[in-house]
Amino acid sequence: MGISKEEIDRINELSRKAKSDTGLNADELAERQELRQRYIDSVKESLRGHLDNIHIKNEDGSITPLRKKSGN
Numbered sequence: 086m087g088i089s090k091e092e093i094d095r096i097n098e099l100s101r102k103a104k105s106d107t108g109l110n111a112d113e114l115a116e117r118q119e120l121r122q123r124y125i126d127s128v129k130e131s132l133r134g135h136l137d138n139i140h141i142k143n144e145d146g147s148i149t150p151l152r153k154k155s156g157n
Contacts, residue, residue, distance in 0.1 A: 088120075088127040096120045 099117040139151040
């Protein structure tokens with residue numbers, strides 16, 4: 086999935102405009118929300134990829150992949 090540099094630049098542009106005197110119109114608010122959600126999803130996906138590649142070395146020398154915690 087991922088998010089492009091142009092989309093990040095657009096998020097920053099909308100953020101600056103939101104802080105200005107003019108603010109954002111309804112279309113820009115919706116665009117900003119969509120871009121922010123895509124950014125968050127991209128970060129989560131990246132983190133999951135990193136966590137999937139973590140392995141734990143046990144005291145006996147065996148290696149176990151990190152697993153999702155059950156229960157929560």
